[in-house]
Amino acid sequence: MGAQLLDGKLISAEIIAEVGAKVAARVAAGRRAPALAVVLVGDDPASAVYVRNKKLACEKAGFRSLSYELPASLTETELLDLVRKLNEDPEVDGILVQLPLPKHIDADRVIETINPLKDVDGFHPYNFGRLALKMPLLRPCTPHGVMVMLEKTGVDLVGKDAVVVGASNIVGRPAALELLLARATVTVCHSKTRDLADKVRAADVVVAGVGIPNFVKGDWIKPGAIVIDVGINRLDNGKLCGDVEFDVARERASWITPVPGGVGPMTIAMLMRNTLDACLNLNP
Numbered sequence: 475m476g477a478q479l480l481d482g483k484l485i486s487a488e489i490i491a492e493v494g495a496k497v498a499a500r501v502a503a504g505r506r507a508p509a510l511a512v513v514l515v516g517d518d519p520a521s522a523v524y525v526r527n528k529k530l531a532c533e534k535a536g537f538r539s540l541s542y543e544l545p546a547s548l549t550e551t552e553l554l555d556l557v558r559k560l561n562e563d564p565e566v567d568g569i570l571v572q573l574p575l576p577k578h579i580d581a582d583r584v585i586e587t588i589n590p591l592k593d594v595d596g597f598h599p600y601n602f603g604r605l606a607l608k609m610p611l612l613r614p615c616t617p618h619g620v621m622v623m624l625e626k627t628g629v630d631l632v633g634k635d636a637v638v639v640g641a642s643n644i645v646g647r648p649a650a651l652e653l654l655l656a657r658a659t660v661t662v663c664h665s666k667t668r669d670l671a672d673k674v675r676a677a678d679v680v681v682a683g684v685g686i687p688n689f690v691k692g693d694w695i696k697p698g699a700i701v702i703d704v705g706i707n708r709l710d711n712g713k714l715c716g717d718v719e720f721d722v723a724r725e726r727a728s729w730i731t732p733v734p735g736g737v738g739p740m741t742i743a744m745l746m747r748n749t750l751d752a753c754l755n756l757n758p
């Protein structure tokens with residue numbers, strides 16, 4: 475039979491259009507448009523693509539975007555000074571520092587320096603802590619996008635067994651908190667997890683974010699399970715693939731996300747939502 479596809483491009487476009495309509499109404503009422511500062515350090519080609527897509531999404535949503543494209547030789551002090559300047563700027567609602575940063579810069583320190591009310595990535599310990607305490611404010615974009623996709627399935631997550639494969643700060647950990655908030659029973663698997671295949675086999679919902687192509691085997695998927703693949707891996711042939719063996723998983727799952735065109739675009743849509751929310755919180 476085969477799973478139904480969760481089309482991240484389509485859902486993302488709908489969300490960006492919704493945000494754009496709200497921005498247009500706000501501007502028509504004489505208020506300024508939300509403004510997002512996008513900071514890119516270095517010349518990582520994938521990061522350059524993501525940043526370009528974020529700026530395009532800002533245009534579509536009617537935001538002002540301020541772009542800071544800085545050399546890899548930038549010092550940590552210089553980056554922290556820029557972040558502090560953006561924190562103080564009343565015309566800036568959201569600050570996004572694209573990750574990864576060059577190795578000589580401590581990303582945690584940079585994130586902690588962002589004003590939590592402008593932390594549209596939702597990475598600051600304040601926003602992470604709020605999510606953990608069931609009081610989310612600015613939610614990490616990728617896991618929030620995962621939850622929006624899960625909502626689209628119409629499946630009630632309460633009491634469902636969810637397995638998150640990967641425990642990174644950007645994907646696995648916050649995804650586990652989001653699923654817990656939706657009252658699923660959550661198991662977080664990582665590199666030291668034993669019997670991973672058995673854990674995945676028992677899951678009603680699988681969220682994979684390890685960054686290893688085809689790491690989750692298709693025949694581990696329980697028939698009827700929902701599969702959300704957060705992995706975006708570039709293969710030697712230039713093609714993108716996810717963390718889940720898509721073709722086999724698709725035959726077993728009820729719903730599945732493709733790569734590309736799944737969770738990736740949702741990350742950008744949720745960033746637009748967070749930027750509008752940050753603007754409304756800072757300038758009610």
Ligand SMILES: Nc1nc2c(c(=O)[nH]1)N[C@@H](CN(C=O)c1ccc(C(=O)N[C@@H](CCC(=O)O)C(=O)O)cc1)CN2
Nearest residue numbers: 523524571572573574595615706734735736738739741
């Ligand atoms: N400051 C941040 N840095 C990073 C984040 C983040 O949320 N905030 N997440 C990732 C990268 N990322 C966003 O920045 C991101 C990754 C992928 C996509 C996406 O739309 N992917 C497309 C494929 C694009 C391609 O051709 O390469 C897809 O999956 O269809 C959007 C955003 C790490 N850094």
